[in-house]
Amino acid sequence: MADLKALYQEVILDHSKNPRNFHSLPDADRTAVGRNPLCGDQFTVYLRMDGDTIVDIGFEGQGCAISKSSASMMTQAVKGKTGVEAEGLFDRFHELVTGKPAEPEALGKLAVFSGVSEFPIRVKCASLAWHTLKAALEAKGAISME
Amino acid sequence: MATKTELLMDVGKVREDFPILKRTVHGKPLVYLDSAATSQKPRQVIDAVSDFFSRYNANVHRAIYELGEEATREYEGAREKVAGFIHARSPNEVAFTKSTTESLNAIAYGWGLKGKLREGDEIVSTVMEHHSNHVPWFFVQDLKGVKLKWVGMTDDGLLKMEDYDTMITKRTKVVTVTQCSNVLGTINPVQEIAKRAHEAGAICVVDAAQSVPHMPVDVQKIGCDFLAFSGHKMLGPTGIGVLYGTEERLNEMEPLMGGGEMVREVHLGSAKWNDIPFKFEGGTPNMAGAIGLGVAVDYLDGIGMDRVRRHEKELTKYALEALSDVKGFHGFGLDDVERRGGVISFTLGDVHPHDIASILDVEGIAIRSGHHCAQPLMERLNVPATARASFYVYNTPEEVDRLAAGLRKVLDVFA
Ligand SMILES: Cc1ncc(COP(=O)(O)O)c(C=O)c1O
Numbered sequence: 001m002a003d004l005k006a007l008y009q010e011v012i013l014d015h016s017k018n019p020r021n022f023h024s025l026p027d028a029d030r031t032a033v034g035r036n037p038l039c040g041d042q043f044t045v046y047l048r049m050d051g052d053t054i055v056d057i058g059f060e061g062q063g064c065a066i067s068k069s070s071a072s073m074m075t076q077a078v079k080g081k082t083g084v085e086a087e088g089l090f091d092r093f094h095e096l097v098t099g100k101p102a103e104p105e106a107l108g109k110l111a112v113f114s115g116v117s118e119f120p121i122r123v124k125c126a127s128l129a130w131h132t133l134k135a136a137l138e139a140k141g142a143i144s145m146e
Numbered sequence: 147m148a149t150k151t152e153l154l155m156d157v158g159k160v161r162e163d164f165p166i167l168k169r170t171v172h173g174k175p176l177v178y179l180d181s182a183a184t185s186q187k188p189r190q191v192i193d194a195v196s197d198f199f200s201r202y203n204a205n206v207h208r209a210i211y212e213l214g215e216e217a218t219r220e221y222e223g224a225r226e227k228v229a230g231f232i233h234a235r236s237p238n239e240v241a242f243t244k245s246t247t248e249s250l251n252a253i254a255y256g257w258g259l260k261g262k263l264r265e266g267d268e269i270v271s272t273v274m275e276h277h278s279n280h281v282p283w284f285f286v287q288d289l290k291g292v293k294l295k296w297v298g299m300t301d302d303g304l305l306k307m308e309d310y311d312t313m314i315t316k317r318t319k320v321v322t323v324t325q326c327s328n329v330l331g332t333i334n335p336v337q338e339i340a341k342r343a344h345e346a347g348a349i350c351v352v353d354a355a356q357s358v359p360h361m362p363v364d365v366q367k368i369g370c371d372f373l374a375f376s377g378h379k380m381l382g383p384t385g386i387g388v389l390y391g392t393e394e395r396l397n398e399m400e401p402l403m404g405g406g407e408m409v410r411e412v413h414l415g416s417a418k419w420n421d422i423p424f425k426f427e428g429g430t431p432n433m434a435g436a437i438g439l440g441v442a443v444d445y446l447d448g449i450g451m452d453r454v455r456r457h458e459k460e461l462t463k464y465a466l467e468a469l470s471d472v473k474g475f476h477g478f479g480l481d482d483v484e485r486r487g488g489v490i491s492f493t494l495g496d497v498h499p500h501d502i503a504s505i506l507d508v509e510g511i512a513i514r515s516g517h518h519c520a521q522p523l524m525e526r527l528n529v530p531a532t533a534r535a536s537f538y539v540y541n542t543p544e545e546v547d548r549l550a551a552g553l554r555k556v557l558d559v560f561a
Binding site: 013038040062065066119121125 | 497498499500501504505508515516517524530531559560
C-alpha cells in the first residue's frame with residue numbers, strides 16, 4: 001500500500017509550511033516561470049549568477065506541499081553550485097522520484113523525496129521547481145508541464 | 147454530527163448494478179466521488195455495448211442486410227430515447243456527437259462562425275462556464291470580430307441576473323450559459339435567461355453537461371435553441387454526446403464535419419447536405435456509444451429523474467452538514483440545496499487541494515482537485531484550485547462519512 005508517511009515526511013511538511021529562500025531576487029539575472037496547468041501550481045525561480053555559478057536563488061508562487069517543499073529544498077541544494085552541477089543534481093533527483101535511484105547518496109537531504117516514487121501522479125509536483133530552474137539556466141523564461 | 151438522512155431510493159440495489167463499486171483501492175472499498183468528471187457505468191450499459199459488438203456490429207444506415215438493419219434500428223432507437231428524455235419535439239432535433247465539447251464547438255462553428263454571426267455582433271456568456279463553453283466562442287471572437295461579454299457572479303455563487311439587463315442589447319445574437327456549474331453546483335435559471343435572450347432577438351445555448359444527468363430537463367420548457375451534454379456523465383459510454391437544437395436552428399446551422407453520411411449528393415467540387423440531424427453526423431458514428439447511451443437513459447428513466455434529483459439533494463444536504471463539522475472545511479456555493487446540484491467544491495485550511503486528493507486516494511476515496519476546467523471562475527473565487535466531491539445515484543451517506551473521516555486524516559497528516 002502506498003505509504004503516506006513516506007510521502008509527507010516531517011522535513012517535507014516543514015519546508016512546505018516554512019519555505020526557505022521564498023522571495024524574489026531584485027538583482028536576479030535569470031528568472032523563469034513554471035506552471036502545472038493540471039493543478040494550477042505555479043512557481044517563479046530567480047537566479048543570480050557569477051559566471052556559471054548560482055550565487056543566489058529565490059522562488060515565489062504557489063503549489064501543493066510536495067511542489068513547494070521541493071522548490072524550497074532545491075534552492076538550498078543548488079546555491080553555490082554551477083549550472084552543470086545543478087542540472088546533474090536534477091537528473092539524480094528525477095531518478096529518485098521515479099523510483100530508479102542510481103546514486104542516491106549524491107542527493108543528501110533531497111533523499112527525503114524518495115516516497116514520491118510510490119505516487120507516480122506526484123512526480124510532476126516534485127519536479128516542477130527543478131524544471132523551472134533548468135529553464136532559467138537555459139534562459140527559457142517559461143515552461144509548462146502537462 | 148449531522149443527522150442521518152432517510153434515503154428515498156434503494157441505493158443498495160442501484161449499487162449492485164455497478165461492477166466497479168465492488169473493487170477496492172489501496173486496500174479500501176472504493177468511494178467514488180467524482181461523477182461530475184465522469185460517472186460509473188451500470189452492468190446494463192456495459193452489456194449493451196458488448197452486445198452490439200458480439201451480436202449485431204455493422205455500419206448503420208448503409209448495409210442492406212440483417213445486421214445493418216438491426217444496428218440502425220438500435221442506433222435510431224437510442225436517438226428516440228434521448229429525444230424523449232429531454233422532451234425534444236422530435237428525434238430530428240437530436241444529433242449525436244462525441245461530447246458536450248464537440249456539441250458546443252459545432253454550435254459555435256456551424257451556427258456562429260459559418261452561419262449567422264457578423265462583425266460587431268455580441269455574445270453574452272457567464273464567468274461560471276466550463277472551458278468548453280468559453281473557448282469555442284473565443285474562436286468566433288478572434289475570427290469574426292464578435293464581442294464577448296460575461297455575466298458576473300455573487301460571492302455565494304449566483305449569476306448576477308441584473309447584468310443581463312445591461313449586457314443584452316440589440317447587438318446580442320447569442321446568450322450562452324451552463325445550466326448547472328460543475329464547480330459550485332449552482333443551478334441557473336435557464337428558462338428565464340432563454341426568455342431574455344429571445345426578447346432581444348438572440349438565441350440561447352445551454353451547456354447541460356451537469357444538468358441532464360442529474361435532474362429532469364425539458365428543452366421545450368426551457369425554450370432554449372441549443373443544448374449540449376455528454377453520455378459519459380450520465381451512466382453512458384465515453385465518446386458519445388448530444389447536440390440538441392430546434393429544427394429551425396439546426397436547419398440554419400452549417401455542419402462542422404464533412405464526409406460520408408452527412409451528404410445527400412456529392413459532385414467534384416460541390417455537395418448538398420443531408421437532412422437534419424444526419425448532416426451533423428459526418429462519418430461512421432459511435433454506434434456502440436449511442437446504443438449504450440440509450441440504455442443509460444432507460445436506466446435513469448427506470449429510477450425516475452425526480453428521484454435522482456431528490457437523492458442528490460438529500461446527500462448534498464447531509465454532506466454540507468457533515469463536512470462543516472470538519473475543522474478548516476470551507477465549502478463554496480449556495481447553502482440552499484434547492485438551487486444547487488450534487489457538487490461540493492471546498493478547501494481545507496491551507497492544505498493544498500492536490501494534497502487533499504492524494505491523501506484521500508490512499509483511503510480509497512476518489513475526489514478531484516484543481517481548477518475543474520473553469521479557470522475564469524477560479525479567478526473570480528480568487529483561489530488557485532479547489533477540491534471537489536460530486537455525487538450520483540450510487541452514492542450513500544456512509545460514503546459521505548468516509549469522506550469526512552478522510553478529511554480528518556488529511557488534517558492529521560498536516561498537523
Ligand atoms: C459544465 C460542463 N460543461 C462541459 C463539460 C465538458 O464535457 P466533455 O468533456 O464531456 O465534453 C463538462 C465536463 O467536464 C462540464 O462539467
